[in-house]
Amino acid sequence: MAIELIVLDFGSQYTQLIARRLREVGVYTEIYPxxxxxxxxxxxxxxxxxxxxxxxxxxxxxxxRCAPELFETNLPMLGICYGMQLLVDSFGGQVRAAHRQEFGKAHLELLEKHPLLEGVDNLSVVWMSHADRVESLPPNFKALAKSANTPFCAIAHTTKPLFGLQFHPEVVHSVQGTQILKNFALKICGCKATWDMQTFASQEIAKIKEKVGTDRILCAVSGGVDSSVVASLCYKAVGAQTEAVFVDHGLLRLGEKEQVVKMFTDLKIPLHVVDASSLFLERLRGVSEPEEKRKIIGMAFIEVFEKKAKELEKRGKIKYLAQGTLYPDVIESVSVKGPSKVIKSHHNVGGLPEKMDFVLLEPLRELFKDEVRALGAQLGLPQDMLKRHPFPGPGLAIRILGAIGYDSLELVRLADQIFIQALHDAKLYHSVWQAFCVLLNVCSVGVMGDNRTYDNTLALRAVCASDGMSAHFAPLPFEFLESVANKIINEVKGINRVVYDITSKPPGTIEWE
Structure with a gap:
């Protein structure tokens, strides 16, 4: 696939969103440091x-800083936030620390018509996230738009194809941000909109087939959409050379294993089930620090996969480990293509051991969840699988704050089943991106049946999102939340208080740990 646009990564958590928005409109884009x-x-x-x-x-x-000669290529260039400030500084303008940092929504006041802003409404909402501001423009630059607190929201060179945006058009909070990126790609750069999931699927199947050759793959599956799509891709590419393995690590939701087995039976993909719950729970005994949990789980997974691979090698050596790593996992765990900050380790990225017997195969590594769902639909996966809420690889280990025990796992399982079933019954399940329960390991005094209780506090969490890189808490009806809280307290012995998390991402993350 010919590259239409390149995104240079200067460390933003949202860099991949830029490429993703452009792929949404069919423009194939790659990221480089x-x-x-x-x-x-x-x-x-x-x-x-x-x-x-x-x-x-x-x-x-x-x-x-990128190489100075890049600015001499005469290629159309769009700087976003830091990228705009870099353009301004490189061409002789002034950038200073802002007297007041600007984070959140602003209204874009258009100053003149321009192809970059074609189809954008005056006072359209945009998303700001910057501590510096442009004090003065370089020679031959002009302002295209401003906001109440930012005099240079959008700028352009008067003769060269150089443009800048102080806000982030790539995030969903910038209501017409995708239109601006589309204008840059199609109207200014003359890109072709030929990218889609059908193209991606055929390319990835061909890549897997070429890379794997006559070798074999152990495909780690959890039953979630990501690993299921990977299993389908691998099976379509090399068929019986793929060994799909599901590990029961003792941190699953109620009935999870049975659902996964049925799912792969329906897909006609052979599945190996390994019960390693005692190993995982023993390794996690007494561990309360989230990063340590993730790393222990990541290493235990590899240990189990390596052992299972040896059992399966009578049919030939297994060289590759395929897993459903997505870009949100990567960007939060490691600086994969640039200097982005590490937020937390994911068990399948930052939690993996440095040395292992496998070569990693991660065909979804630069996709977002909604793209994976579109890819799954292209591959023919059933809708009930594709629409399942994300479930983290570390499972309930990161939904229990502090140390994990059999009793706390049982509390979360029972409460989670009540919450998720209630969402289905109220036809709210598909209106939220993800929903789950978190056991806080905090006890409080309550009164039940005229008796004093001193039991656990449970948090309900539900968010709305499009890609997992940012999210808003879901405004679930009060009556619904009250009903769920009452049912959990009445039916799950050991919980006497239920709270609802109204934190968005940022500043929080979707999971608590």
């Missing part, structure tokens, strides 16, 4: 370049 040599970028024959946001300040001594 800001320090990629110009000759290597030009060898890709892009029609334009986007400079991402980032956590640094352009006036810092060690500020991230």
């Amino acid at each position: 800001y320090f990629t040599p110009t000759k290597d970028l030009l060898a890709k024959n892009p029609k334009g370049i986007i400079l991402s946001g980032g956590p640094a300040s352009v006036y810092d001594k060690d500020a991230y």
Whole structure:
């Protein structure tokens, strides 16, 4: 697939969202770190370049900077947030620390008509996230739009195809942000909109087939959409060379194992089930720190997979481990293509051991959840599988704050079943991105049957999102929440208080740990 646009990553948590928004409108986009040599970028024959946001300040001594000669290529270039400030600084303008940081919604006041802003309404909502501001523009730059607190929200060079946006058009909070990116790609750069999941599916199947050759794959499956799509891709690529393995680590929801077995039976993909619950729970005994939990789980998974692979090697050595790693896992765990900040380790990324007997195969590594669902539909997976809420690989280990025990696991399982079933019954399940319960390991005084209780507090969590990189708490009806809380307290012995989490991402993450 020919690259249409390149995004240079300067460390923003939202860098991949830029590429994702462009892929949404059919423009194939790839991401490279800001320090990629110009000759290597030009060898890709892009029609334009986007400079991402980032956590640094352009006036810092060690500020991230791309090669200066990149600005001499005459390729259309769009700087976003830090990327705009870098453009301004590189061409002689001034960037300073803002007297007041600006985070959240702003209204875009258009100053003139321009192809970059075609189809964008005046006072459209955009999302700000910056601590610096442009004080003065370089020669030959002009302002295209402003906001109440930012005089230079959108800028353009008067003769060169150079543009900047102080806000983030890639996040869903910028209501017409995708339109702006589409304008840059199609109207200014002249890109072709030929990218879709059908193309991705055929390319990935061919890549897996070529890479694996006559070797064999152990495909780690959880029953979630990500690993199920990976299993389907691998099976379509190399058939019986794929060994799908499901590990019961003792941290599953009620009835999870049985659901997964049925799902793969229906898909006609052979599935090996390994009960390793005693191993995982023993390793996690007394462990309360979230990062330590994730790393223990990641290493235990590999240990189980390596042992199972040896059992299966009578039919030939298993070289590859395929797993359903997505980009939100990657960007929160490691700086995969640039200097982005690590938020937390995911068991299948930052939690993996440095040395293992497998070569990783991660065909979904740069996709988002909604793209994976579209890919799954393209591969013919059933809708009830594709629409399941995400469930983390570490399972209930990160939905119990502090140390994990058999009793606490049982409490969460029972409460979670009540919450999820209630969402289905109220026809609210598909209106939220993800919903679950968190056991806080905090006790409080209550009164039940005229007697004093001192039992656990449970948090309900439900969020609305499109990609998992950002999320809002779901505004579930009060009457619904009251009903769920009453049912949990009445039916789950050991819980006497239920709270609802109204934190969005950011500043929180979707999971609590």
